[in-house]
Amino acid sequence: MEAVEVFGEKDFLACCGSTRFAKEMASAAPFASLQEAVDAATDIWFNKVDINGWLEAFAAHPQIGQSPSSHHKSPTSAQWSKGEQSTALATATDSTLQELSDWNSRYHEKFGFVFLICASGRSTPGILAELKRRYQNRPLAEFETAAGEQMKIIELRLAKLFSTKAEGASTTNA
């Protein structure tokens, strides 16, 4: 018997903090494969989640270089966020972290939302350089770039979701 991947709204909310995204994904589920889930997520994120939903999803991320709040509405999201920033943390010094914090503030002041980047595998100096480059963008272009980064994060996290369930399934079958 094949294992059927059954994910709920809470699982999808850990991938992306937009409630509309999570609801639409839960309606579209179950998915036969990770690729099918990614395809559905791409359509939902870019075509069905509205501007307010994008802002809601961005707001669910901690400021880069900082730990997620312990009161985060999705503990799984908070835990994954830490993992995604592990390279950044390993390459951080007090002074780069301070500079990152200053630039995060400038960014937030200009754009009105948190600087969002798919941090997986990126060093702190690399993230800082990208922040400074993107700070020059006009607001709409930056909004679109941030939405693209959120989509990369969604893909990574859907893969985690599927691999977690697969591990669970093989343990059960062993």
Added chain:
Amino acid sequence: MEAVEVFGEKDFLACCGSTRFAKEMASAAPFASLQEAVDAATDIWFNKVDINGWLEAFAAHPQIGQSPSSHHKSPTSAQWSKGEQSTALATATDSTLQELSDWNSRYHEKFGFVFLICASGRSTPGILAELKRRYQNRPLAEFETAAGEQMKIIELRLAKLFSTKAEGASTTNA
């Protein structure tokens, strides 16, 4: 002696409901000509007002086909809005107004903000056709289109502001 156009935040807020826009325009003033004001407004609207400011500006408009609230924070904006919709009102029937209202609701449900169009000189059937066409857009594309319409409205209203002051000046000089 040349008349100097002195406009304040309140005047610019009547042109565009974003407080950041109004503040930046007031800082950039005075303007030697309407064209100089339009150039400054274009830069501020597209490059300095953030996503939240765009949403704030959109929210200051009544739903098309409806009268602005009598509690509107800018009475001048509410009055101008009525004038801009005069062609639409003249070409409206009960059934097109009902259809417009239904489509406005669908639009708001999909995009999370009011349908915005520079209504000046447009008939109700023309506005309705445009609403149905734009409803097909993906959220980001529609957000950008709406921002472009807001910019057209800003231009029209800056022209009104300048002509009002010019009238005032010529009356004074007469």
